[in-house]
Amino acid sequence: MTERVTLAQIAEATGFSVMTVSNVLNDRPGASDSTRKKVAKAAAQLGYIPSSAARNLKGGRTGLVGIIADVTNPYGLEIVRGVMDELESSDLELLISSNHNDRGREYERVDFLTRGFVDALVLMVPALEQPTIDLLVERRRPVVIVDPRRFDIDLPRIVVDNYGGMRQATQHLLDLGHTEIGYLSGVWEFESSRERFSGFEDAMRLAGLTVPPELKAICEFNYASGFQNAQKMISASHPTAIVCGADTLAMGAIDAVRSLGMSVPQDVSVVGFDDLPQASHSYPGLTTVRQPLHDMGQLAARSVASQLNGTGPLMERMLFNTTLIVRGSTAAPRGGDSTALDAAVSFSE
């Protein structure tokens, strides 16, 4: 077994005190150049490895940022990527606790991670219950909540303009000449789902259109649910376009159109929300509302880092804008406006 090399051993080898060695190895002032060299050399030769445990014990810090998210979901994964990429350039490491198969155990996860495992926490959880929020406050660790499902939480949080994004997407279809537009919503308990639907509804209303109940369906946030609900809606009500509250739903809707022997966008246009990587990696490319997921993750990381510095959370509420990305899955309805049909595959990221 390779013995652990400690400061004391280097001290012994060089003849200096442990403290001097510690100072040198941590780039602290108070050490002559000649001492620095000797110590550095000895440390390298002996293969010194600092003990993070001992450091933590002293400083009460682990250097770990925890994130609770569902990495199984491409949406969550993108945000995690942002967090990772940002943390890369710091001295913090990321501890991922994926809650993909234990929804609702947020409390236990938060409890465990804040028992001294992590210095700070990024949360992206479907439902944040009051006890969990209380625990979070009690533990007094830096926290950022990304895309909270409730908006009345008094913790630093990162949110996105769901309403405006969806309104713009709907306007795009209206501009193309669509009037029979269906809507596939995500889980209704999520505030973001309701916000998105409001954006859709308002755009329709301002165009003098109403949304009949048969052109609205609530889905689970997955491909299969989008597929099934779209299939049902198209067979029954023949919309010329479908707006979806998430890209995964849109992917399902596109395949539902195909399964009925029709084409996207010739027979039915489809719009998504998120702009997951898959949205551009498909044929035709998916017209969708881009959320800057990666940026959101980065900001989350920067915010907790800043809180750890004692600089504060940057801001309490960070709102990101969305962008409409037009790809091949939308076009004018048959016999409608004759906007050029761009069905080329887009490799744009």
Add this chain to the structure above:
Amino acid sequence: MTERVTLAQIAEATGFSVMTVSNVLNDRPGASDSTRKKVAKAAAQLGYIPSSAARNLKGGRTGLVGIIADVTNPYGLEIVRGVMDELESSDLELLISSNHNDRGREYERVDFLTRGFVDALVLMVPALEQPTIDLLVERRRPVVIVDPRRFDIDLPRIVVDNYGGMRQATQHLLDLGHTEIGYLSGVWEFESSRERFSGFEDAMRLAGLTVPPELKAICEFNYASGFQNAQKMISASHPTAIVCGADTLAMGAIDAVRSLGMSVPQDVSVVGFDDLPQASHSYPGLTTVRQPLHDMGQLAARSVASQLNGTGPLMERMLFNTTLIVRGSTAAPRGGDSTALDAAVSFSE
């Protein structure tokens, strides 16, 4: 600031010694029932949180398993999921270090993580260089390598039957009556890519067929590369089927067929390798060779856990079999065998 509750405080509150409290709280023998009750009660009331740092300092363990993988890649992500799910039921936590934007910095990652951050390591990296392997050996931490790109490494590793899987997939196309079969390979430096191609080649050879160079292309492991190479190959050589060394390539190939105004599987059959979740979440479903990615991750976790127990790595070389999953993307060639065409979307898995 919530003060950290320590053993000493509980000792003071109950009148017992620190040691007795420690014994109770760790379910060690040597404590009367009445003592146990009193101590447990006090601990609960004061909200005791054990300090992992202090424990680690003593025991030299952090309770963390590190994994180095590219979670950006759905393939890697599936394995990570397996590791997570297995670790869930243990007292180990997972520290993920994603190398998606720093390929080749494996050495630094291994170095950092084994500096006392993690007790054990799961590795899934594209290229494992000799210095990294040496470091791994030197650090003497339990390690498992999943899907190593080189097979001459003398560390516990998890491998998959690439050759057999691809041979079976090719046989499936031959059985359907295909003879003009193209092959899209993944990066040639990976041993697994070469193994898969061997499986393809041998199946063809045994059927009395040869693979002309224009029906073989080497791709990057991504959608765009599959799309481009398939488009070129189909335009130039008109194969009736394409076998791909990865599902991501196959997804690209399917869209390439569509981009040329043709259909899958009517005009061109497509076969993948991996069976990523997306393979069944598409229309038509992708016929592919399933690797038990989740199981592989689970076994990796179990192996390092077992090494940490001192029970050893279970085995040095763990070989997983593959399974051919037939979905809608393959059918008999036009005018060929009249096998029933099942183009139904599969929601299996």
Add this chain to the structure above:
DNA sequence: CTGTTAGCGCCTTCAG
């Protein structure tokens, strides 16, 4: 510029 002292929270060892 360098060294000494003391203690972070816990657990092993050995006495009561």
Add this chain to the structure above:
DNA sequence: CTGAAGGCGCTAACAG
């Protein structure tokens, strides 16, 4: 069954 001493490796806070 319970307690006292000592130390894991490191670093603040002081001396010299």
